[in-house]
Amino acid sequence: MNPTRRTVLLAGAAAALSPSLPAAAAPKPETATLQPYAAYWYPDSLPSGTPDTGVTWRSLKSWRPADDPDLAFNAATVPLAPRFTPTPANTTARTHQARVQSLVSFGPTSGNPSQGSATADYYALTHWAYIDELVFWGGSSGEGLILAPNAPVVDAAHRHGVPVLGNIFLPPVAYGGQLRWTRDLVQKDAHGRHPLAARLVAVAEAYGFDGWFVNAETGGGDASLGADMLGFMRELRALARGRGQRVTWYDSMTVQGTVSWQGALNAQNEAFFQAADDMFVDFRWTAGSLSASGQRAEQLGRSRYALWAGVDVEANGWNSAVNWDAIVPRDRPHVVSVGFYRPEWTRNHLPADERAPEDFHAADDRFWTGRSLDPSRPDGTDGWRAPAVSVADRSTVTSVPFASVFNTGHGLRWYEDGEVTSDAPWNHLGLQDRLPSRRWAVHTDGQRPCVNFDFADAWRGGSSVLVEGELDEPVIVDVYATRLPVGVDTVVELTCRTDAGRVNAELAVATAEPRGPGATPPYTYLPVNSVNSWQTSTVRLTGLTGTVHAIGVRLTAPPDGGPVRWRLGGLAVRTASRTPAAPSGLRVTAASGGDLRFAWNPAPGDVRHYTLHRLLPDGTRRFLGGTCQRAYFVAGQEPEQGERAARFELRAVGELYTTSAPATVTHRW
Template sequence: MTPTRRTVLLAGAAAALFPSPQATAAPKAAATQPYASYWYPDSLPSGTPGPGITWRGLKSWRADTDPDLAFNAASVPLAARFTPAPANPTARAGQARIQSLVSFGPTASNPSQGSATADYYALTHWAYIDELVFWGGSSGEGLILAPNAPIVDAAHRHGVPVLGNVFLPPVAYGGQLRWTRDLVQKDTAGRHPLAARLVEVAEAYGFDGWFVNAETGGGDAALGADMLSFMRELKSLAAAKGQRVTWYDAMTVNGTVSWQGALNGQNEPFFRTADDMFVDFRWSASSLVSSGRRAEQLGRSRHELWAGVDVEANGWNSSVRWDAIVPKDKAHIASIGLYRPEWTRNHLPADQRGPAAFHAADDRFWTGRSLDPSRPDGTDSWRAPAVSVADRSTVTSVPFASVFNTGHGLRWYEDGAVTSDAPWNHLGLQDRLPSRRWVVRTEGRRPAVGFDFADAWRGGSSVLVDGELDAPTVVEVYETRLPIGGDTVVELTHRTDAGAVRIELAVATGEPGSYTYLPVDSGQAWQTSTVRLTGLTGTVHSLGVRLTATDGPVTWRLGGIAVRDAIRRPVSPTGFRVTAASGGDLRLAWDPAPGEVRHHTLHRVLPDGTRRFLGGTCQRAFFVAGLKPEQGERAARFELRAVGELYTSSAPVSLTHPW
């Protein structure tokens, strides 16, 4: 594989987020920005690293001496998910799956906990993805890249495992065969120490395994045998920890690099040792058929083969032989390996990468030109994932809540008020988002539906419905499996910006579309309406809203939804402290309280008593940069809160830090 390795620039410094208990003296340790970890296997390049790059070897890594572990360790467990009835007749469950290889930033420049820009690949269409690869690695930075915590937390919330990347680059990209030999080295007992180290990293950081891509040429049969032995040990150790291993079709059993574009005798032993294999872009219709047949002869599924689809340069304009992978009129031949779908962000001009423009492009990529997965556009040459693959959902237990936070925004809102006017991104704060966007059922004209960043109830975004609404219109919001108890209620937080509209909660407990409609109060300001599920029993299968215009074109916002039995408030964290300080740069840490905590929020309390949002994180540590004293302020005061699944907050714990 020799596609362009595009540099993704991350604008601005990292977003500030932090907590504290009481006045502390500034620690002597310097506060530095934490980044996602990256390594060479063992030996380092000659010369000196470039600015902002740290060279280090994985062989010497230890969890107990990792200074950034608290910032990089994910906290959200991998959620189980279910497959509802597909949104359209061509989307199939249990056949082709999707692997997504994404570069969120340069290898050495992936902030551990977000950054101060909304210009970010804020992936939201998790419902179609079965495996995310945190793509990266380069000869000048490091070859092994561990995913950062926000991406793992967001993916896990949607039931998607995340793999780190082991990239041994082609010689043309600076690859050196000694790095391959470093990776597969053996100790005196004949074991592969770096296989164990990779599994230790994934366990400590909380992600789900490794994507191994050995593309450095010049090897021989002895090196091929060592790589196969390494992969067998890696797979055995990974499986014992519930981790996954994916092999990339590059190195052959002979130790040479020869991309096969198929499962055959040259790479079958590696496929046998892995959970699945990415089939290089050189595949053909016939090679995929033969590959699928060979996999099944091995007792494996043909859908454990990801047929590579390179969309880095052209996105939905890419020429893809879709019928060779996911034919419409017969069983799927293989699964889909999407290489670099962050094209949906990267192709936009740098000055036009606002969240709204990005999500419009991303929806077009994943849903198709119709922007409604229940009504695919049959004339669209781009066969969007929603056309072929059934969506999945993790919304299966009460309490459940969402404020439709996509993980980035132009400002931060709390209870409808702006508490920070700074742009930001942090995928760990992303909600479990609607899986099929957007299914709209109406006999009239379809309104525009999508995430909007001009206003929100909490976080950075809300759902905006805008149009004539010349007939009653149902907007499907969530596919669920939520049990109904005697005290179960649904809360909607919403606002009518233009026109007048009658609002009803749409609840389906049986067949798709078989809704019961329950009235909801309406008004011109943000309001939270509580709806009792009177007369309903069993399980909620689908939640939506029915809107009926009573005056003119309608602009209506949905800022939040919650399904609950009782209101629960989390317990406050403890031990809020500064662990390192350099002027206005601080590293903060705390001890989470027991019980359900979705994330933590950090505010700065200004001398006049107002609170300014600095950030939020699912971790127990955060870095804040560039703080300055207010006029006459001798110490900065911070407040830290735990936030529960229903977005209820704990009592704050405070900390002051002298300037």
């Protein structure tokens, strides 16, 4: 582990291992007493003294789901989607080799809202296509050591086929770590079992996430503690496997019970690797140690790609000095997988006044796609070897109906059918769509236009796709890699708008894979309308059979067309339109002034999410929020125009963004 990273890690442990979030991202408990937060615990015994304001000390050993008042707000509901690997977007990205693990702190350990917050300034991760495992990073000695991911993160990740792990962080002694917490974690009962192993598996099951990342960095242990930790890991993994969960080990504690970061798979940590599904290799690795580690894993009958080589990007992002050839060489098989530590740098390094959503996504695209901002055209001179250069993207778009309004999970306002129904900024990753996996692959013989998520206007949600530039030749934009069956009734709906210039738009549909990596899919082009207002065109796939492998758009401007601004607001593939059934039993379960907790009975059948509106005295509806859960919290409601009671409406939203009839409730002031 290099000294800079060690300094950063330890300092982070003292400060809850969290990015600097704006106040709006973490409302203070004393001003929002009903606000639910992501859960965190100590293994068993609590610190001495009293917690800081806004911090709640909890014991995991004492946790029971029936006694958890915030469980309904924190339990993810989206199942982990299967995904496939299409033909790579370029000739350098590999399949079935290196994978990517991402260790992300989405918010502080304490005071991290369960269901989003009233700011667009948020790490709204969208490049799930390159990630194989997400770790919900955090924990501190003064707040709690065991973190359950909040539901929006899990729901968004699961839509894209990415498992999410909670974090167990036992910090160094110098920064508040106490060896008794390690002993608490690995304690045994009278039958020789590890009760907290079972409790951890129960938490993951109740909260709907996929397992645990175990990082034991508290020094002072001995061989006896090392043996207890190994027994704990073996039991945790056995129980986790029985529930479809995973366990990852961090290269820190050795089999002797001491903390000594190896930067390799060797005799000091091999037993822990064997007791886990995979291992994060600490940052002190070298090319030689990774090569030897990969060989050692294979000698054990394990995949070398079950080792994540730590790449610390917290301080410098894409400017970090990384020996990429030691991990993902261009001229031979990949050595091991990549473990990114704190890629939310793409948000955190931006000045506070330059964190508009478009600023964040520009930086995040640069990190994951590379300097070219086009995975089909990697920049060979770029010193940052972005994941898109080495790792093939994956997609979960495999069944009909499928729809997307290109919602990234945050925005400056909320749109419904092109109209603003809330002008308040927001974030909630659980509302994020299944997003295009390769952003943005553009095929043209002419000038490449800019393609980005845009937040100045949207059809639904908070964002749309904007294509902007001089179209001197036809331009094809790959939108989705898919595996969608084509039937006699299959149609594609495209919602788009031309903001500037003149452009002929066509739907591009491919029923076969490209001839090879980096090639344009063999599209068939079907006309659609594009006018200067939002319009939905319904296109029948007449003459096409089999399976849709790719969906895109082709844009052509007349020779004298000038600059073009063209916006894509929605895409749907369906055979029939379905309206979901309405939820029932909408009720206010708790109120404190204008802060309200809602709960309801779920609608039968398939529901994508729920939306909550307030019906105002003038008959208009104001969007208050949406969630995939069966409970929701809103803050700061006030009487409107002298009203004595507020009226609220809840609707179920289907996969095609059709909405149910409302369930209603009235709350008297």
